[in-house]
Amino acid sequence: MEVFLEQFIACDKSRNTLKTIKTAVIAVLVFGVLMFFLISPLIALLMQIAAVIFFLVTYFSFIDYEYELFNGNIDVSKIYAGSRRKVVKKINSEDVEFVYESSNNAISKDALFNKNIKGLKIYTFEFKDRKKVQLALNEELEKIVKIVYRGKMQIR
Incomplete structure (x- = not known):
């Protein structure tokens, strides 16, 4: 029996904010190029560097x-700024030793979800090598x- 399900957890930040930031970065880049020709290459270079840093920070903070x-x-895939997908974890059922529901207070650094988890339950998957991954699952x-x-479920 083949079973296929998908679940999407949207970024906890507004899409309008992302669009506004992208527009601002493009405006700063264009303004920086104009500054290069009209006023000072040094100021233009500093503006370009600031725009790139701002873009990178934004890119890695909007994650679905x-x-x-x-x-x-x-x-489990991370989608950066709605444009680039990266598979960050493959959970093979044979490698999992235990699965248990975790409380919202027990969120670890290995959690593969953002703060947008209303109505979702957190489950911890513990592997045979003692590594853990937490997922926020819908019903x-x-x-x-x-x-x-079912043979690996535990109550904790």
């Missing part, structure tokens, strides 16, 4: 998450995880 469950294996994905990982 996507979980894809296929036949018991879960792929549909939670139900399938409880079925697929």
